[in-house]
Amino acid sequence: MPVIKTTSLRDLKTRVNIHDVVARVVALKPAGGGRFKGLCPFHSEKTPSFNVSADKGFYKCFGCGKAGDILNFVMETEGLQFTEAVEALAQRFNITLEYEEGSGGPTKETRSLRQEIFDIHDLATEYYRQAFLAQTPHGEFIRNYWENNRKFTAEIGDEFKIGFAPTEDSGLAAALLKRKFSEDALRQCGLFFTRDGAVLTHHTMRPRFRGRLMIPIRDHQGRVVAFTARQLELTPKDDASHEAKYVNSPETPIFTKSNLLFNLDRARSHVADGKPFVLVEGQLDSLRCWSVGLKTAIAPQGTSITEGQLALLRRYHPTVECFFDSDSAGQKAALRFLPMALKAGLEVRFLMLAGAEKLDPDLLFLERGLAAYEEVRKSSLSAMDFACRSLLPNISGASAEQKSRAATALFEIIAQTDSNVARMSFLGEIAGLLRVPPGSLERDLQSYLAKNANSRFAPANNAKPAGAPARAAANPNDSRGKATETHLLFLCLHHERLLRALATQLPHEWIDSSHISGRLLDRVLAEVSHGDWLGRESLEQLIETEEEKTLIASLLFEVVDDDGLAKIANEGMRALQRRFLEPRQRQIELEIASKGSNGDSDLLSLLKQRAEITRQLLNPLKLSLDF
Structure with a gap:
């Protein structure tokens, strides 16, 4: 194992400001005296307790106790060993490292599996991109599809490194084998089908993606970790997933789809007061928003939104506008999303089209541009207004029993917030929407909470605060x-x-x-x-x-x-x-x-x-x- 010189480590820590390292992961706000605060990346919280001292080069979370310097932070958040973290920071900030004499520098054999897979994805991104740009019949086809069928510009394709997976090709496998990546990395990168026990060659490594439009998926730090592949006319009939419109990379040591949101690496730099995240259903919806100037749009990775994804959003901004397709599936997805958002401490609004007009975000922004965003914001609904309309479309004609069932469903949603103020505010809004006395609704809510005290819907603020026993026991030992x-x-x-x-x-x-x-x-x-x-x-x-x-x-x-x-x-x-x-x-x-x-x-x-x-x-x- 190569040993990095102590002088190199000291030089790295002197030249790299911890704020620049942490800000890639945590939205930091000045707290005075060279300090910054944000939501801790190591545990779920709604009030910032994560502190960074730019002057002293240390971070400390006063909620969970995690602490350290730039190297500890990279090791914790990126899953790297000490030497890997040093090398990753040196590469990121263009700092040359020196190694102890006789220990050598990093070799293919000493690189971590994760780093190898990151490198493989960088090479694959460029390979697919060059296939997209190739002056071949398939290259012309994919560029025509992108610009004329999907109505995206060449500039957007270049910015997001949109690519094309050749229909029958062993070029990517051959290129990776030539670079002498380890067998484990080639088998676990998710880009190929391989047989157990078979010697890896460009013939035995069968590409997972063939004849598809390739959309790189980046983690929130901007590194390519996976791909979404869109079906085309060129997709071979013998492709195992030929009928699937979209095929995603499988989960790998660097990709867990439930923990990532498409375009978060870019969108997080554009959120601000009055500019919240806009959650759309798919990657192309997000790209469309970006193309017209709506830079805060993000999308889940082809699955239902998860608590981990929402906790990630909460680190950067407390508000999300949900803009799903107006069809039945889109509205159901939005309703599933709401209780999880409240549990994560997010304020939610739902973007809607006025009247009965039914358009998805991709078509809406394609036809009307950024002006469409302001249009749908004017018709946006609060969380409770959206939930009431979804559960009880005809409120004015609803019976008492229907209102009671809707109220119970709404109780299940608002029980997810741990703020009594928020819960009472929601309750007042629900009373007005359902046209029932607030007092009756409050008594029903208390009855519901008591009945479900031990269920997964129990209010979060009934739980014992995490970490309280540890803090109470700390003093006697000192x-x-x-x-x-x-x-x-x-x-x-x-x-x-x-x-x-x-x-x-x-x-x-x-x-x-x-x-x-x-x-x-x-x-x-x-x-x-x-x-x-x-x-x-x-x-x-x-x-x-x-x-x-x-x-x-x-x-x-x-x-x-x-x-x-x-x-x-x-x-x-x-x-x-x-x-x-x-x-x-x-x-x-x-x-x-x-x-x-x-x-x-x-x-x-x-x-x-x-x-x-x-x-x-x-x-x-x-x-x-x-x-």
Whole structure:
């Protein structure tokens, strides 16, 4: 395994701002003092508790406790090992790495399976793109289909790298074999059908996609991870999925369709106040929106929307406009989507066409352009208005029993929100829409919630807050001694001159290394004493456990007060001194008492030791600081 030089690691951390790394995954907003906040990518939340310090190069979630630096973040969010994360960041930010002599650089054999599959998809994207552009009969056919049948411009095709999978071709397999990708990567990339046990050649690797329009699917960081393939007249009759209009890549080590949304990598950069996400049903609907200037459109990957996808959206913007086809299937999909959106903490509106006009988003925007978006927004419905109309189309003629059944279905939806304010607001709107007394509706809701308290529809705010027991149990385990080392470590991390003073003047044996704070303080001070301290960039090399990493991040995010630093540090020194000397003083007192008044040499020695300890306690060590 190649070993990256420490100087290269330090250079990478110095040159790459953690904000630029995290912002690819989390929508960050300034929080003052060089800090940023956003929704945590490691657990589901609706109130931002994920903090990033651009100055200190650390992140910390005060909800789930996850913490670390740029390398930890990439390792956690991209599933990479340490060396892979370093190499991925270096490639992303165009930084050249140096390796220890004799260890070599990264080879095909040492690359991770995931990285190989990413590379395979990059090559496949370019291969399909060149087939789309080829000056051949099939190339002319696919370009004509794209521009004349689907009415997309060549520029959109180039921007999204739209491609074509040749009908009968082993060129892609041959190109990948020539690049010497591993057998595991070629078998698991999802682009080929292979037989177990068969030697991989361009003849035994049968293309999964043949004679189809190829739409690259990117993750939210912009990397191609899969393809959607659209059926054409050229699709061979012997294709296993010939009758399927759309065929998607299977799930692979880099692609889980329920966790991705098409075009999110681009759309997330365009959402803002008044510019929410627009959720459409298919990739081509999303491309149509993009082509007319609606840059916030996204689509699920050919399946029903999932909670994971909605949680991903919530990281970037709290509002979604749902614009599904106005046919029965589209409206049912929208109704299934609503309770999950409320559970994710999203505010939802449904875009509708005025009157009985039935058009899908693709045709609507093709015919009317961006102006159509403002038109449908004027007729948009709130979440409850849409749900009421879907469940009870003829509200004015509905019977009491029909209204009761509709109300129960609506209770099931609004029970998904954990906000009592939102729930009561929804209830008031439902009362007006169903034309029933609000009080009666509220009593029915309470009855429904009580009856379903243990079901999957139980209100989220009845559950015990995640993490509460851990927080409650944290304090009893933190002794006063631990707090002293923790406080001194905090001062060291924030004040370089104080750190160097402690390293030269705090006796090593005073530090209790039986707990995390003491071990870290001891390591940091030793690093300074030996001349190896290179600033906070050195911390990564000193941290050995997840608990240590979390503690460091927590201390870095604490508020710093520069007043009375010398006094605070000296109080900590005195506490360590007393803790170290007083037990020894008590032991000497016992030994003196046991010897009586005999004036032997041992007694005199003990008396001298007691006097010296007393002197030290009366005249505690003081740091020499120049602030």
